Amino acid sequence: MLILGIDTATSAIAVGLSDGERTASALRIDPKGHAEHLAPLVGDLLAGEGVSPGELTAIVVGTGPGPFTGLRVGMVTGLTMGHALGVPVHGICSLDVLAHQALCDECESGRPGHRLRTHGDVLVATDARRKEVYWARYRVGAAPDGRQALLPLTQPAVDRPAELPADLRELPTAGRGPVLYPDLFPHPVGPLDVDGGVLARLGALGLRDGRDMPVEPLYLRRPDALTTAERGAGR
Amino acid sequence: MSSDAPLVLGIETSCDETGVGIVRGETLLADEIASSVDEHARFGGVVPEVASRAHLEAMVPTIERACRTAGVGLRDLDAVAVTSGPGLAGALMVGVASAKALALSLGVPLYGVNHLASHVAVDIVEHGPLPEPTLALLVSGGHSSLLLVPDVTHDVRSLGSTIDDAAGEAFDKVARVLGMPFPGGPHIDRAARSGEVALDFPRGLTTGRDMQRYRFDFSFSGLKTAVSRWVAAREASGEPVPVADVAASFQEAVVDVLTRKAVLACREHGVGHLQIGGGVAANSRLRAMAAERCAAAGVELRVPRPGLCTDNGAMVAALGAQMVLRGRTASDLSLPADSSLPVTVVQS
Ligand SMILES: Nc1ncnc2c1ncn2[C@@H]1O[C@H](COP(=O)(O)OP(=O)(O)OP(=O)(O)O)[C@@H](O)[C@H]1O
Numbered sequence: 001m002l003i004l005g006i007d008t009a010t011s012a013i014a015v016g017l018s019d020g021e022r023t024a025s026a027l028r029i030d031p032k033g034h035a036e037h038l039a040p041l042v043g044d045l046l047a048g049e050g051v052s053p054g055e056l057t058a059i060v061v062g063t064g065p066g067p068f069t070g071l072r073v074g075m076v077t078g079l080t081m082g083h084a085l086g087v088p089v090h091g092i093c094s095l096d097v098l099a100h101q102a103l104c105d106e107c108e109s110g111r112p113g114h115r116l117r118t119h120g121d122v123l124v125a126t127d128a129r130r131k132e133v134y135w136a137r138y139r140v141g142a143a144p145d146g147r148q149a150l151l152p153l154t155q156p157a158v159d160r161p162a163e164l165p166a167d168l169r170e171l172p173t174a175g176r177g178p179v180l181y182p183d184l185f186p187h188p189v190g191p192l193d194v195d196g197g198v199l200a201r202l203g204a205l206g207l208r209d210g211r212d213m214p215v216e217p218l219y220l221r222r223p224d225a226l227t228t229a230e231r232g233a234g235r
Numbered sequence: 236m237s238s239d240a241p242l243v244l245g246i247e248t249s250c251d252e253t254g255v256g257i258v259r260g261e262t263l264l265a266d267e268i269a270s271s272v273d274e275h276a277r278f279g280g281v282v283p284e285v286a287s288r289a290h291l292e293a294m295v296p297t298i299e300r301a302c303r304t305a306g307v308g309l310r311d312l313d314a315v316a317v318t319s320g321p322g323l324a325g326a327l328m329v330g331v332a333s334a335k336a337l338a339l340s341l342g343v344p345l346y347g348v349n350h351l352a353s354h355v356a357v358d359i360v361e362h363g364p365l366p367e368p369t370l371a372l373l374v375s376g377g378h379s380s381l382l383l384v385p386d387v388t389h390d391v392r393s394l395g396s397t398i399d400d401a402a403g404e405a406f407d408k409v410a411r412v413l414g415m416p417f418p419g420g421p422h423i424d425r426a427a428r429s430g431e432v433a434l435d436f437p438r439g440l441t442t443g444r445d446m447q448r449y450r451f452d453f454s455f456s457g458l459k460t461a462v463s464r465w466v467a468a469r470e471a472s473g474e475p476v477p478v479a480d481v482a483a484s485f486q487e488a489v490v491d492v493l494t495r496k497a498v499l500a501c502r503e504h505g506v507g508h509l510q511i512g513g514g515v516a517a518n519s520r521l522r523a524m525a526a527e528r529c530a531a532a533g534v535e536l537r538v539p540r541p542g543l544c545t546d547n548g549a550m551v552a553a554l555g556a557q558m559v560l561r562g563r564t565a566s567d568l569s570l571p572a573d574s575s576l577p578v579t580v581v582q583s
Pocket of ligand 1: 249250251322350374375376377378402403404406407418419420421424513514515516517518519544545546
């Protein structure tokens, strides 16, 4: 098993490889450069690991939520590579990946922050532009087999940070939300952007557990446009 | 063309059509399109975000369909070409990212090409090699340009373009005034057939000083305004609007200017071939008047069939194949999508 992970839902262009145990990642921060830099980054990662594209057995893409244009670049790249290589493509919510990163010591890729408690809730809040954040709440607990597990408590959503309840904002928070709105998210933890290696490993675990991982973009917002009927009604 | 000619897949996502074409050398094998035009109709125009979402959904299925139609596998490809600009930024990026993913996965060269040069090159798969030089009149919803094309793979020169609305845009806006659905070009074309050219609407940039300063440029916004005013006055007076006559008269004004300047450009640049491309090239009156005026001027006219005039993937594949045949260097995998790529930059 050799899985390629691709995520472009945050300011990072994140790629990674996982065989289920070992992972490798590469990252480039460029919120406007996804279309330019993603393919070369994948090429360099594979070359650096001595892997040819034909050896990949599956591809997993981050499905957002994230700024639309960047998000689509990663998703279409993964979908097209999967088709060209004849391997399956799976999707994982990008906020899930950040929540896992916040928990996992060895993949600390962000600034130092408060170490996450082994029990309790964690918030992920990322930049949704337009003064909003994409967010989701997770609970850290023990799975039946005793391993640490992360349970999503909410569906991903998009809101103005000030409109989120105070007890939610007080939670340890991963992602760029706390960087953009430090007063509103007072407890930053761990990672700022998605790590492609963690994404690839989550994909490997999901496959092992037979999880359904649909490749549906999480836009959460309708396109900005009024139909001619709506325009007429608003007049 | 022999079977060892390069097999090239082309991707086009600059606006609202997801196009994938496959060409072997100068032979068209597949031209598949998924259009989101119906989704835009209720907004009265192309909504970029709606187009981009549709591209993401349609991209891989359209590639699959093209391969099936052509009877080839992706592994048979010798190169991939993609529209890298100009166009809607977010829409372009879907195609560019997909093309890069193909090139990377298959280990084949990538060519990022100019949308407008592709509109010219597509005629190669319809009517054979392009005479060099060719004069090209490109008229679509986003562009109205007169180009002198010595070599479509790397030498395209702009003689003029619209200084305001594109020709197709004028068709769409006037159609709206006449209460026709979007896109309005085909509706005006149809309505005009039963109308008379009874109204004298203005021909922009065709007289006196303008013919010096803007010799090969176009302007259609004054025409659009004149039509709107005329219709509004008519409605205000309580008289019925003669839709067919307005359509015919408007269309005549556009087509008159386009063909007059195109033939003049041929004559002044000593070019014996005129090629028309872009969505408006589907217009029946434009085809008829261009044929008449070219015949009178001794210019050979080439217009691809309507399906190849509107945005499609075949045109990108056609240009990509020329790039391979002429030994042009491939693009870098880091090539950007450039929404305002100048018409003179054929490859990025
Ligand atoms: N028969 C016709 N008569 C006049 N205009 C037409 C006709 N058919 C299509 N059009 C116009 O052509 C335009 C569409 O052109 P095209 O398919 O090349 O797409 P586009 O997105 O405008 O192209 P580009 O990206 O090259 O600018 C529309 O404005 C449409 O109204």
